[in-house]
């Protein structure tokens with residue numbers, strides 16, 4: 106199969122800009138659902154087997170590769186297998202939507218202290234979930250799991266008998282708890298995350314592109330949290346002198362986000378499709 110073509114004029118300009126001056130192009134990628142296939146247990150997620158090899162071939166051909174993720178940076182590094190990879194010595198991981206940063210070049214992790222509201226949520230969340238449990242197999246909380254991300258807590262419904270129904274039923278009580286604790290609820294693919302406000306993937310990506318002086322960016326994502334990065338690319342590529350950009354949607358699996366697909370320039374079939382696209386790009390640039 107041939108390389109997918111961007112379907113919009115702006116996307117075609119972005120794709121052409123990456124090829125005309127790859128040394129000023131940034132390849133920015135979400136982790137779960139984009140580099141790593143979605144699995145029921147977040148702790149079992151791993152980068153697609155071909156992801157790290159293709160990134161290692163692509164990174165030396167472009168300005169840089171950056172992973173922009175809702176995971177803690179250390180978690181993405183661990184689950185991605187990003188340490189000590191020849192070719193990925195300049196890799197940057199922006200974790201917790203940009204609140205954290207890991208640099209492969211130094212191995213240094215910058216992770217500010219979580220605000221006190223996170224500890225309050227940690228204390229109160231179990232009782233809140235118990236109060237919503239009616240004791241049946243189809244209870245709102247059946248199969249619901251909590252991922253403690255240190256700076257935030259994520260309530261996952263993917264393993265519920267009704268993932269979308271459980272997510273909808275939990276939204277209001279979790280929003281109330283988040284608000285009382287000075288946090289916000291970040292919705293995602295069968296997940297509601299209670300996290301500190303003030304950062305998003307759009308701001309994280311903008312900051313990184315400015316730091317690199319990028320003339321072009323490819324951004325690939327699959328989840329609601331990626332919409333902020335999409336918005337940043339859309340705004341930047343529409344501004345005079347701003348970097349060109351191409352938006353890739355990694356669309357696959359239950360809970361895939363229709364709005365991303367609608368705004369993307371290129372749609373691919375999950376992490377395997379992302380890897381194939383990056384492989385094509387590496388071949389074009391190599």
Ligand SMILES: O=P(O)(O)OC[C@H]1O[C@H](O[C@H]2O[C@H](CO)[C@@H](O)[C@H](O)[C@H]2O)[C@H](O)[C@@H](O)[C@@H]1O
Nearest residue numbers: 136137143144145147150174175176263294296
């Ligand atoms: O920004 P991302 O890298 O896409 O991270 C977003 C969240 O991804 C993870 O949850 C999602 O993937 C899990 C593993 O495949 C899946 O079980 C879950 O249903 C998805 O929502 C991760 O667990 C979260 O911490 C991230 O915020």
